[in-house]
Amino acid sequence: MKKLFKVCPACGNKTISFEEGKKWTCAFCNFELYFNVATSASIILLVGNALVLVRRGKEPGKGLLALPGGFVDPDESAENAAIRECIEETGITPCQIRYLCSFPNEYLHKNIVYQTCDLFFTANCAYDILTKLSPVDTEEVSAYELVEINSTQDIEKLPLAFSSAKEALLVWAAKRFK
Ligand SMILES: [Zn+2]
DSSP states (O other): OGGGOSSOTTTOOSOEEEETTTEEEETTTOOEEEOOOEEEEEEEEEETTEEEEEEESSSSSTTSEEOSEEEOOTTOOHHHHHHHHHHHHHSOOOEEEEEEEEEEEEEEETTEEEEEEEEEEEEEOOGGGGGGOOOOOOSSEEEEEEEEOOSHHHHHTSOBSOHHHHHHHHHHHHHHTO
16 A cells, blocks of 8 residues: 555655555645545345345456445445445345444455455345346346355355455354354
C-alpha cells in the first residue's frame, strides 16, 4: 500500500508516507488519509437443508463459491446491505435475518488489497420461492447454487472464494451439528 501514492494527493509534494495498516500522512501539508477497513455483509441462507451459494463471475475468486453478499454502501446498515445483495445476486428475499459473527478478510481489486471486516447473518426463505425464480446472470455472479450441507466436513469441501466465509460457516455448523 506504501506505493499507492507517489506524491501527496493534497499538495503534490513527495512528502507522503504510509504508516503500515493505518494511514497516509504528508510531512509538508499535514494531509492525513486513513486506510479504514471496508465492511461487507453476507448471508448464510437456508432453503430447507440446502445452503444458497453463488458462483463468482469475476475476480477475486472467479468461478469459486461465495455466500450471497457484498460491500456495505455509505449510509446503509449492514443488515440492509446483506438483504440488498442477496436479492441482487439470487433474486431471493431473505427473512428472519440474524447476526451471526464477523471475520477479517482481504479483497484484491485492481492491484489494491482492501482489508475488510466481513459480517455474516443467517436467514431463511420459503421452499416454494425457488419455483418462482429465474436463473440469475449478472456481471458479479454467474449462477446461484443450492448445496446440501449435512456436516462440518461438507463445509470443508466447498470451493469457497474467501476464507472468512468458511470461518463463518464453521461457526454456523458448530451450532447446527452439535
Ligand atoms: Zn501534502
